[in-house]
Amino acid sequence: MAAPSQSRKLRIIDHRTGLTYEMDIKAGGDGKGLKLYDPGFVHTAPVKSTIAFIDGRNGILRYRGYPVEELAERSTYLEVAYLLCKGNLPTKSQLSEWEAAIQRQSSMPEELLASHYSYERALIGALPRDSHPKQNFATALYALISFNPDANPLVAGHDLYKTEAAQNLHIIRIMGKAASLAGAIYVHMEGQKPIQNPNNSLNFSEMILYMFQSMGDQDFKPNPALAKALDVIFVILAEHELGTATAATLHLASSSGVDVYTAIAGGTSALSGPNDIGAVEAVLDMLNEIGSIENVAFYIEEAKKSNTKLPGIGHRVYKTYDPRAKASLIQKLAEEVYDVVGKDPLVAAALENAIIADEYFINRKLYPNATFHLGLLLRQLAHWKESMNDPSTRLMRPQQWYTGQRLRHYSK
Numbered sequence: 001m002a003a004p005s006q007s008r009k010l011r012i013i014d015h016r017t018g019l020t021y022e023m024d025i026k027a028g029g030d031g032k033g034l035k036l037y038d039p040g041f042v043h044t045a046p047v048k049s050t051i052a053f054i055d056g057r058n059g060i061l062r063y064r065g066y067p068v069e070e071l072a073e074r075s076t077y078l079e080v081a082y083l084l085c086k087g088n089l090p091t092k093s094q095l096s097e098w099e100a101a102i103q104r105q106s107s108m109p110e111e112l113l114a115s116h117y118s119y120e121r122a123l124i125g126a127l128p129r130d131s132h133p134k135q136n137f138a139t140a141l142y143a144l145i146s147f148n149p150d151a152n153p154l155v156a157g158h159d160l161y162k163t164e165a166a167q168n169l170h171i172i173r174i175m176g177k178a179a180s181l182a183g184a185i186y187v188h189m190e191g192q193k194p195i196q197n198p199n200n201s202l203n204f205s206e207m208i209l210y211m212f213q214s215m216g217d218q219d220f221k222p223n224p225a226l227a228k229a230l231d232v233i234f235v236i237l238a239e240h241e242l243g244t245a246t247a248a249t250l251h252l253a254s255s256s257g258v259d260v261y262t263a264i265a266g267g268t269s270a271l272s273g274p275n276d277i278g279a280v281e282a283v284l285d286m287l288n289e290i291g292s293i294e295n296v297a298f299y300i301e302e303a304k305k306s307n308t309k310l311p312g313i314g315h316r317v318y319k320t321y322d323p324r325a326k327a328s329l330i331q332k333l334a335e336e337v338y339d340v341v342g343k344d345p346l347v348a349a350a351l352e353n354a355i356i357a358d359e360y361f362i363n364r365k366l367y368p369n370a371t372f373h374l375g376l377l378l379r380q381l382a383h384w385k386e387s388m389n390d391p392s393t394r395l396m397r398p399q400q401w402y403t404g405q406r407l408r409h410y411s412k
């Protein structure tokens, strides 16, 4: 006899708040065992971590305890990367050692740029110039494992990443290479042949702009305002606990124990979807479509009527302003960038003001998120390292609620 539907629920009382939650219980395929149906992992924490703290109700984001706003104001991206990967901010000498080590890794494997035959038949040269840069970047990142067999547990031994020295070696290597690869992919897509060796006298963000813009001119100097903006963007997007990209990285790394290049390439691919950082481009398209301030009110009403989700708005965790999208942090930076690139941010500002004053968005606690104002990022390395060192790391194997047919046979 089927159990009454009430008894297929697990009731949980949160004694901190007195709130009661009811979760659907689903049995395993054998009709036994306990599975909780939790779409989107809304009530599930599959790992513990000491890297980022988020309080979504109050719009707080801290890395290793430091507020993100403070880090954006006071630290460089490489300092923050050190903090995330190693747990504390570096001393002066630790920082210069870290920066130099990453810079030393920034030249690209020759095979990515030149095959035995020609550039066009080398890996980067063969990528379609008109496909999306994020997919080309993830492809090139993934290819790095083929050129680094010493990073592959299948080749170098399953215990490869057991030591911190091995973890750090590959973190440094992938950070140096990823920056150059991003530049190479961009230049390739612009129809040029990328340069192999970056200018090592520049800092990390200047170096990326150099790779993007120098076209081989060794005297090229990146614009300081753009380099600073890029660095701050990297800082504020450097970490966000289990966003899709990090969750995908951990799923690969902790579950199947793959190398760091495969795990990060997987995470980078996950990041590009329109529900995540892919929303950045959708925001730009939306602003173009709106065109001018006079169209903002109509655009919002149409979106509400048709139940369309506006890109750059809403967040699973933040039920107030995403701290990374706050005026004090990002708008100041945006003004400096707009001064250089000459864009007019008025439509974005009008849209933002209209949304935060609109009952529909207020009632649903929908505010601008980081993608409303921002661009690219690199972030999952600290989590990869943490999962390598956590003895309680277990194969991540969520289970599904099967709603298909139980058993079928071929009919004649």
Ligand SMILES: CC(=O)SCCNC(=O)CCNC(=O)[C@H](O)C(C)(C)COP(=O)(O)OP(=O)(O)OC[C@H]1O[C@@H](n2cnc3c(N)ncnc32)[C@H](O)[C@@H]1OP(=O)(O)O
Residues within 6 Å of the ligand: 274, 275, 276, 277, 279, 308, 309, 310, 311, 312, 313, 314, 315, 316, 317, 364, 366, 369, 370, 371
């Ligand atoms: C750095 C980052 O990746 S930040 C995220 C970037 N992504 C985007 O900007 C895409 C646009 N936003 C969204 O798609 C969503 O808000 C997400 C995916 C970010 C979060 O989704 P969820 O937490 O699952 O929220 P959910 O979809 O349940 O929405 C709750 C309610 O708000 C509405 N809503 C959510 N986002 C939006 C939006 N952007 N515009 C209009 N309404 C929205 C939903 O329709 C729903 O309304 P209902 O209660 O009347 O049914």
Ligand SMILES: O=C([O-])CC(=O)C(=O)O
Residues within 6 Å of the ligand: 239, 240, 242, 243, 244, 245, 276, 315, 316, 317, 370
């Ligand atoms: O955390 C999330 O769900 C998405 C996000 O903001 C991020 O990855 O930066």
